[in-house]
Amino acid sequence: MQIxxxxxxxxxxxxxxxxxxxxxxxxxxxxxxxxxxxxQLDSIEKPVIxxxxxEEDRQSAKEAWQRLHHAFSHLGLSESQVDxxxxxxAAILHLQAAGCTPGSAQRAHFLRVSHAQQAAxxxxxxxxxxxxxxxxxxxxxxxxxxxVTNTSRIALTSRGPDAPExxxxxxASLYQELFCTIVELINKAxxxxxxxxxxxxxxxxxx
Numbered sequence: 001m002q003i004x005x006x007x008x009x010x011x012x013x014x015x016x017x018x019x020x021x022x023x024x025x026x027x028x029x030x031x032x033x034x035x036x037x038x039x040q041l042d043s044i045e046k047p048v049i050x051x052x053x054x055e056e057d058r059q060s061a062k063e064a065w066q067r068l069h070h071a072f073s074h075l076g077l078s079e080s081q082v083d084x085x086x087x088x089x090a091a092i093l094h095l096q097a098a099g100c101t102p103g104s105a106q107r108a109h110f111l112r113v114s115h116a117q118q119a120a121x122x123x124x125x126x127x128x129x130x131x132x133x134x135x136x137x138x139x140x141x142x143x144x145x146x147x148v149t150n151t152s153r154i155a156l157t158s159r160g161p162d163a164p165e166x167x168x169x170x171x172a173s174l175y176q177e178l179f180c181t182i183v184e185l186i187n188k189a190x191x192x193x194x195x196x197x198x199x200x201x202x203x204x205x206x207x
Contacts, residue, residue, distance in 0.1 A: 030066065035086060039090035041090060043118070046097065047093055048097075074189075075185060075186060076188075077185060087124075088122070088123065088175075091119040091123050091174065095170070098115035099167075106135065106161075108163030109131065134167060
Protein backbone atom coordinates (compact mmCIF):
# COMPACT_ATOMS: atom_id res chain seq x y z
CA MET A 1 0.00 0.00 0.00
CA GLN A 2 1.28 3.45 -0.92
CA ILE A 3 0.78 6.17 1.66
CA UNK A 4 0.61 9.93 1.52
CA UNK A 5 1.15 12.09 4.60
CA UNK A 6 0.87 15.85 4.96
CA UNK A 7 3.80 17.81 6.32
CA UNK A 8 3.87 16.20 9.73
CA UNK A 9 5.31 19.25 11.48
CA UNK A 10 1.94 20.91 10.87
CA UNK A 11 0.61 18.66 13.61
CA UNK A 12 1.99 21.43 15.86
CA UNK A 13 2.90 24.30 13.53
CA UNK A 14 -0.52 25.38 12.27
CA UNK A 15 -1.65 28.44 10.38
CA UNK A 16 -4.56 30.39 11.85
CA UNK A 17 -7.85 28.80 10.87
CA UNK A 18 -6.19 25.72 9.41
CA UNK A 19 -8.03 22.46 10.02
CA UNK A 20 -5.78 19.55 9.11
CA UNK A 21 -4.99 16.23 10.77
CA UNK A 22 -8.69 15.85 11.55
CA UNK A 23 -8.16 12.83 13.78
CA UNK A 24 -7.21 15.21 16.60
CA UNK A 25 -10.61 16.92 16.28
CA UNK A 26 -12.28 13.51 16.28
CA UNK A 27 -10.43 12.56 19.46
CA UNK A 28 -11.14 15.88 21.14
CA UNK A 29 -14.87 15.74 20.49
CA UNK A 30 -15.39 11.98 20.52
CA UNK A 31 -13.41 10.76 23.53
CA UNK A 32 -15.77 10.50 26.48
CA UNK A 33 -16.07 8.96 29.92
CA UNK A 34 -13.22 6.79 31.16
CA UNK A 35 -11.17 7.31 28.00
CA UNK A 36 -11.32 11.08 28.22
CA UNK A 37 -10.41 10.95 31.90
CA UNK A 38 -7.46 8.62 31.25
CA UNK A 39 -6.15 10.89 28.50
CA GLN A 40 -6.69 13.98 30.70
CA LEU A 41 -7.92 15.97 27.71
CA ASP A 42 -9.90 18.42 29.82
CA SER A 43 -6.70 19.55 31.55
CA ILE A 44 -5.50 21.06 28.26
CA GLU A 45 -6.73 24.64 28.35
CA LYS A 46 -5.39 25.73 24.96
CA PRO A 47 -5.02 22.75 22.61
CA VAL A 48 -3.01 23.09 19.42
CA ILE A 49 -6.23 22.54 17.51
CA UNK A 50 -9.04 25.08 17.57
CA UNK A 51 -11.97 23.10 19.02
CA UNK A 52 -15.15 23.37 17.02
CA UNK A 53 -17.63 25.97 18.21
CA UNK A 54 -20.60 24.94 16.06
CA GLU A 55 -22.70 22.10 17.39
CA GLU A 56 -23.04 20.52 13.94
CA ASP A 57 -19.26 20.41 13.55
CA ARG A 58 -18.85 18.88 16.99
CA GLN A 59 -21.47 16.25 16.26
CA SER A 60 -19.85 15.46 12.92
CA ALA A 61 -16.49 14.96 14.65
CA LYS A 62 -18.08 12.65 17.23
CA GLU A 63 -19.62 10.56 14.47
CA ALA A 64 -16.29 10.43 12.66
CA TRP A 65 -14.64 9.18 15.87
CA GLN A 66 -17.24 6.42 16.11
CA ARG A 67 -16.61 5.45 12.47
CA LEU A 68 -12.89 5.34 13.16
CA HIS A 69 -13.44 2.97 16.07
CA HIS A 70 -15.72 0.88 13.86
CA ALA A 71 -12.95 0.70 11.25
CA PHE A 72 -10.40 -0.31 13.89
CA SER A 73 -12.74 -3.09 14.99
CA HIS A 74 -13.11 -4.42 11.44
CA LEU A 75 -9.36 -4.30 11.00
CA GLY A 76 -9.01 -6.57 14.00
CA LEU A 77 -7.21 -4.14 16.30
CA SER A 78 -7.25 -5.21 19.93
CA GLU A 79 -8.52 -2.96 22.69
CA SER A 80 -4.95 -2.37 23.85
CA GLN A 81 -3.88 -1.35 20.33
CA VAL A 82 -6.73 1.14 20.05
CA ASP A 83 -5.83 2.49 23.50
CA UNK A 84 -2.24 2.92 22.31
CA UNK A 85 -3.39 4.92 19.28
CA UNK A 86 -5.46 7.18 21.54
CA UNK A 87 -2.56 7.53 23.96
CA UNK A 88 -0.10 8.71 21.31
CA UNK A 89 -2.56 11.22 19.86
CA ALA A 90 -3.29 12.60 23.33
CA ALA A 91 0.43 12.65 24.18
CA ILE A 92 1.06 14.91 21.19
CA LEU A 93 -1.60 17.32 22.46
CA HIS A 94 -0.07 17.27 25.95
CA LEU A 95 3.43 17.89 24.59
CA GLN A 96 2.15 20.94 22.75
CA ALA A 97 0.50 22.12 25.96
CA ALA A 98 3.71 21.49 27.90
CA GLY A 99 5.71 23.84 25.69
CA CYS A 100 9.38 24.50 26.29
CA THR A 101 11.86 27.23 27.07
CA PRO A 102 13.30 29.12 24.08
CA GLY A 103 16.88 28.85 22.95
CA SER A 104 19.23 25.89 22.98
CA ALA A 105 17.63 22.46 23.08
CA GLN A 106 20.52 21.15 25.15
CA ARG A 107 19.52 23.42 28.05
CA ALA A 108 15.77 23.39 27.47
CA HIS A 109 13.08 22.14 29.78
CA PHE A 110 9.29 21.90 29.70
CA LEU A 111 7.33 24.98 30.75
CA ARG A 112 4.29 23.13 32.08
CA VAL A 113 5.61 20.00 33.72
CA SER A 114 2.21 18.47 34.47
CA HIS A 115 1.48 18.12 30.76
CA ALA A 116 4.94 16.68 30.12
CA GLN A 117 4.31 14.15 32.89
CA GLN A 118 0.97 13.21 31.36
CA ALA A 119 2.54 12.82 27.90
CA ALA A 120 5.27 10.61 29.35
CA UNK A 121 2.72 8.46 31.18
CA UNK A 122 0.69 8.03 27.99
CA UNK A 123 3.80 7.02 26.06
CA UNK A 124 4.94 4.63 28.77
CA UNK A 125 8.25 6.38 29.55
CA UNK A 126 9.56 8.53 32.38
CA UNK A 127 9.38 12.31 32.15
CA UNK A 128 13.17 12.48 32.35
CA UNK A 129 13.63 10.04 29.47
CA UNK A 130 11.06 11.93 27.42
CA UNK A 131 12.85 15.24 27.95
CA UNK A 132 16.24 13.74 27.13
CA UNK A 133 14.94 12.12 23.95
CA UNK A 134 13.10 15.23 22.84
CA UNK A 135 15.62 17.97 23.60
CA UNK A 136 18.96 16.18 23.65
CA UNK A 137 18.47 13.21 21.35
CA UNK A 138 19.36 10.83 24.17
CA UNK A 139 17.65 7.86 25.73
CA UNK A 140 18.46 5.85 28.83
CA UNK A 141 21.02 3.07 28.73
CA UNK A 142 18.36 0.49 27.96
CA UNK A 143 16.17 0.75 24.91
CA UNK A 144 13.06 2.72 25.79
CA UNK A 145 10.01 1.39 23.99
CA UNK A 146 6.75 3.30 24.08
CA UNK A 147 3.33 1.78 23.47
CA VAL A 148 3.72 2.08 19.70
CA THR A 149 7.30 2.94 18.90
CA ASN A 150 10.85 3.40 20.08
CA THR A 151 12.05 6.69 21.54
CA SER A 152 15.61 5.92 20.47
CA ARG A 153 14.59 6.11 16.83
CA ILE A 154 12.45 9.21 17.31
CA ALA A 155 15.22 10.94 19.27
CA LEU A 156 17.49 10.71 16.25
CA THR A 157 14.99 12.60 14.11
CA SER A 158 14.23 15.32 16.64
CA ARG A 159 17.74 16.53 17.34
CA GLY A 160 18.33 20.18 16.63
CA PRO A 161 19.86 23.26 18.22
CA ASP A 162 16.57 25.06 18.85
CA ALA A 163 14.26 23.78 21.59
CA PRO A 164 10.89 24.77 20.04
CA GLU A 165 11.93 23.19 16.73
CA UNK A 166 13.00 20.04 18.56
CA UNK A 167 9.56 19.87 20.18
CA UNK A 168 7.82 20.28 16.82
CA UNK A 169 10.05 17.68 15.19
CA UNK A 170 9.52 15.17 17.99
CA UNK A 171 5.72 15.50 17.81
CA ALA A 172 5.85 15.16 14.03
CA SER A 173 7.95 12.01 14.37
CA LEU A 174 5.51 10.57 16.90
CA TYR A 175 2.66 11.13 14.48
CA GLN A 176 4.59 9.63 11.57
CA GLU A 177 5.44 6.54 13.61
CA LEU A 178 1.81 6.13 14.62
CA PHE A 179 0.64 6.60 11.04
CA CYS A 180 3.07 4.00 9.70
CA THR A 181 2.15 1.55 12.46
CA ILE A 182 -1.53 1.82 11.56
CA VAL A 183 -0.70 1.31 7.87
CA GLU A 184 1.17 -1.87 8.80
CA LEU A 185 -1.90 -3.11 10.66
CA ILE A 186 -4.08 -2.26 7.66
CA ASN A 187 -1.78 -4.20 5.34
CA LYS A 188 -1.97 -7.23 7.62
CA ALA A 189 -5.76 -7.01 7.61
CA UNK A 190 -5.84 -6.72 3.82
CA UNK A 191 -3.73 -9.86 3.49
CA UNK A 192 -6.16 -11.83 5.64
CA UNK A 193 -9.45 -10.26 4.59
CA UNK A 194 -10.03 -8.56 1.25
CA UNK A 195 -13.31 -7.15 2.57
CA UNK A 196 -11.34 -4.62 4.60
CA UNK A 197 -10.29 -2.61 1.54
CA UNK A 198 -12.93 0.08 1.82
CA UNK A 199 -12.27 0.43 5.54
CA UNK A 200 -8.57 1.04 4.99
CA UNK A 201 -9.26 3.89 2.59
CA UNK A 202 -11.61 5.51 5.11
CA UNK A 203 -9.03 5.16 7.88
CA UNK A 204 -6.27 6.77 5.89
CA UNK A 205 -8.51 9.69 5.02
CA UNK A 206 -9.35 10.16 8.71
CA UNK A 207 -5.70 10.40 9.68
